[in-house]
């Protein structure tokens with residue numbers, strides 16, 4: 010496995026100054042408005058974009074399957090049933106991301122991919138008035154996923 014994208018157990022952990030509080034949850038009526046199929050399509054298109062990005066090596070080969078798991082999380086986040094929580098337990102997202110080397114740069118790639126997919130927000134049934142809030146959540150929360158300082162090599 011490429012160490013470019015995977016952390017060793019003893020790599021120093023970077024803790025973002027803002028903490029998790031930087032991310033305000035998105036509007037929880039979005040699940041009702043968008044519907045489950047649109048949320049799954051959004052995450053699928055996002056993962057396919059990640060698959061063409063410079064951080065594709067971080068993600069599993071079966072992007073569709075991986076996107077489905079993430080979609081379950083977003084379904085709960087956007088006010089739908091808590092299937093992710095019930096199936097996989099407490100989300101503990103920062104901990105679940107610890108195996109991956111998430112630098113500020115890699116996080117930037119991740120966020121740019123999501124924003125690019127959201128340029129077609131209408132395709133996914135996202136009303137324009139909720140777009141900024143959703144993007145603000147992605148911005149804040151992805152910042153909290155950063156766990157590796159740029160100078161850290163292994």
Ligand code: HEM
Nearest residue numbers: 067068069075079082105109111115116119147150151154
């Ligand atoms: C808003 C911020 C983010 C959210 C809500 C999010 C959500 C998720 C979820 C729900 C999973 C599945 C976890 C599981 O296995 O149960 C996941 C996995 C993963 N995430 Fe994130 N993530 C975020 C940010 C990031 C960032 C910034 C990166 C890297 C730059 C990243 C890389 C990954 C990788 C490599 C996996 C494992 C493969 C996969 O199952 O997709 N994530 N993420």
